[in-house]
Amino acid sequence: MIFRGLSRKTRLIFTRFLPLVFIAVIAIWQLSSTQPQLLQQESNYAIHIQQKFNQSGFYPVAQIPSANIYKPIGDWVGRLILPTKQQLQDGLDWVWIEVQYAPPTAQNLVGKIVRLEWKKNKDLLAFDQAVTQDINFTPEVIKSQKQGNIHPFRLNGVRQVGILRSLAGANPDDETIVALDSSTIIDASKEKAILQIEREPILATGRFYGLVKIVKPIKSSYKNSLSPEPKQDNDYFLVQHYNPISNKFDGLQETIRIPQQIIDQRNFAPSSLQQIEQSPAGEDGWYIYGAPDAKGVFTVVALAPRSLFQIQPNQIITGEELGLNYIRDVNWQNTEKNKGKLNTVLLKSVETQNLLNQSISTWQEGNKAIVLHLFGGIGGSKGESVGVPYTITGHFAFGIAEVVRDEFTNELRFETKYHQIYAHNPDGIIAGTHTWADYMGNLQRGWLATRPVSDILIKFDPVTQDYDFDGVKLSPLEEFQQQLKVTMARYRVGDGTGGAMVSPATSCVQDSNQALYAAILAIKNQVATTPQIQTWVRTNPNHPQTLRFQQLVELGQSLEQQLAPLGIVRADWHSQAGILAGTGIGKAFQDRSIWAGLTTWRTIMPRLAHDDLAAIFLKHGAIMQVLRTNQVGGWEPNITPIAPTVLLGQIKIPFTNISPLSILLNRTLASLVFPRLKDWFVVVVLLIIYSIIALLYGWKFGFLQIEVWSANWIDKCLLILRCLFSPAIVEELFFRVFLLPHPSEINNWLQWSLWAIVSLFLFILYHPLNAKTFFKAGISTFYNHIFLVLAAFLGIICTVAYTLTGSLFVIVLIHWVVVVVWLIVFGGIRKLDNHQKIQ
Secondary structure (H helix, E strand, O other), rough: OHHHHHOHHHHHHHHHHHHHHHHHHHHHHHHHOOOOOOOOOOHHHHHHHHHHHHHHHHOOOOOOOOOOEEEEOOEEEEEOOOOHHHHHHHOOEEEEEEEOOOOHHHHHHHHEEEEEEOOOOOOHHHHHHHEOOOOOOOHHHHHHHOOOOOOOHHHOOOOOOOOOHHHOOOOOOOEEEEOOOOOOOOEEEOOEEEEEEEOOOEOOOOOOOEEEEEEEEEEEEEOOOOOOOEEEEEEEEEEEEEEEOOOOOOEEEEEEEOOOOOOOOOOOOOOOOOOHHHHHHHHOOOEEEEEEEEOOOEEEEEEEHHHEOOOOOEEEEEEEHHHHHHHOHHOOOOOOOOHHHHHEEEEOOOOOOHHHHHHHHHOOOOOOEEEEEOEEEEEEOOOOOOOOOOOOEEEEEEEEEEEEEEEOOOOOOEEEEEEEEOOOOOOOOEEEEEEEEHHHHOOOOOOOOOOEEEEEEEEEEHHHOOEOOOOOEEOOHHHHHHHHHHHHHHHHHHHHOOOOOOOOOOOHHHHHHHHHHHHHHHHHHHHHOOHHHHHHHOOOOOOHHHHHHHHHHHHHHHHHHHOOOOOOOOOOHHHOOOOOOOOEEEEEEOOHHHHHHHHHHHHHHHHHHHHHHHHHHHOOOOOOEEEEEEEEOOOOOEEEOOOOOOOOOOOOOOOOOOOOOHHHHHHHHHHHOOHHHHHHHHHHHHHHHHHHHHHHHHHOOOOOEEEOOOOOOOHHHHHHHHHHHHHHHHHHHHHHHHHOOOOHHHHHHHHHHHHHHHHHHHHHHHHHHHHHOOOOOHHHHHHHHHHHHHHHHHHHHHHHHHHHOOHHHHHHHHHHHHHHHHHHEEEEHHOOOOOOOOO
8 A cells, every 4th residue: 555655666675774773783693692781681790789788888998997806808809890892901800909908018909999910920811811812792692691691792792701700790890899819919110009910819708807796786765656666777786706815705795787588589688687596507606798888887798607617527427337338328318307406417428436636626727628519409489490300409519628727716616618610600600719708607698698508618638738749849739720711711711602501411519520520631741741750759759749649630530430420521621721731722612411421420410429429439538527507597488498408319119218320320320331441351260150050060960051143143133232232131130230339338338238138038039930921931940940040140140340440341242242151152042932943
């Protein structure tokens, strides 16, 4: 209708112009999709940052609390500020920092915004360059951003983003608080002061901290006309500071503020103040982190229960078997019933006397430990949804703990820092190194109040102590931390895509363990390429350092088997291992395929990785302290702590704690290890042993005779293939793999032997039962006592093979060869089918 009123020339122009308009609209739509989009779903971070007490500007830097009762959280404390878009174009890795606390010699910088950069160190700059990426958001990341996840949209389209800029630009606002260590120097050669660092900034919270006992909430005298009771202002509490003279909480009394966080997208607040003064976790006091507000009232932004970090544990368990049982079973028992409580347990593989004093002698000032961190789920009426059916996946991370002298009590305590390899999320938790207070105790985003958590602190001198081979230094712990920093930097920028996404092959637990594997390879490479180390070890075979180094080698072998259980090393894991050594080709990459995940299946589930790694260290003689919390702090009645599980771990046999599907799945995957050279030797030896026994016994009683089956080669091939499936694979899966714990999981040989006897009995019994029910043609054979004795011998041989190799392929091969040879060569086919012809 519209075209009829137009001239021919106009219609011609219109018809030519219309496709161009259409193309232009499509182009604009495509181009606009690459730009940062406003979030359609508000993130938890966005909800909480609107509260003034969650903003750094709420705490004037000029307000300094009394040094007698408060200490700074670091040598330097500041707020990172991302450079402007124009400044970001220089491709260098520096940011601005607002100095909020400085050493006495640099007080003139407090309150000022100065440049923060790396020291001019060749190795340091090379490390930063190795993880520097151009960032360009993918459609997948933009979609994730619309769903409420926080991505570094201010860095989208920026070239050469290094460590400092990925930290400063990780969240939408310049609210990232960091602590810098004492190695920080001031470069005053320029017009404006510049801070230079040699270590990555630590993500922190608060500027100062103190040690107090929460006495009671402050109640105002105002009375509501509808209620005769005094109104409680939940934000303010009366606290009593620790007195170092009396060693009691009878010091200065003070009114502090603990702000109540608001409800976010989860339908509950990330922390609660209800009955916090009655919390059993606070019986020995709380470390409070924060700063004074404009009125001088100390306002708390993070809490930490003092008793959790004390050296003396609540319980001591000695002996390898009891220790392994605690790690795998007891640690997470009664999680829901223990809501609001914490517990600390010391584990030692070697039984010793004087249990009361051994924990103190175990930990000395300056000792370091590897931390295995694992949190569980949130249940209750406002619990979180389950991502994987019948599974509480949780989250896994590594960390480093150090024994330090407490600044208030002068006692030894643990100080933990987490190396969080953390996917982009709605809470604004950044992949990086966090203080315990920032990651766990933070009232805005910490997990202390909402999740059950297990931190296992592992002290193992071969790993935590450095080596000096006549001037050649080797530091396993430092190498491990370097690899973790590489992965954290990659996660912050999503390897250049702007988003770290979770898949079966890439996740917090998979990539944390990738860093561990890369560290093992890096150490092996350093030893292999450094003749001085090899010469020193050979020259000093009985030196304590050599013995310690041998323990490190043995641990590395066990960890390699754990991290690559099928004997296949993922290409993307190799790619990171070469980054710091300079052997990598191009940038590191991630393989997100299901196959890649299966090759490292023992690190897919956080609970399994946490328990397995702890068990490996304990078996090698490590000492460990377990720190367990269960939604500690104020009481939140609508949520409950739920223990993390392995896959399908919530499906349990009624009235037990046994998860049958998880057990069967783990045993099956564990058995899929490819045979090594020594395993093939086991196959040959056991087949020879079985052949000798079976031939002598079978010939003696006339059961075995050389009667070759005269069928054509096609029938023989079909029989061979059928025998591979049944009986070889089917019977070995059920009677060995399903019924027996995998050899790598054996804690008690007596219990395992009993299971082996039960398995063997069922294996023998199965044959006459099978003949009676499904395979009636085999009754005369399967009821023959000679056959049953030979079957028992086969069962024993396969059990021994499985114990020595842990490989399903090995026992299937043995079973398959024995059955095929019996059927085709020794008359077995005629015994099962009288119609078959024999040569």
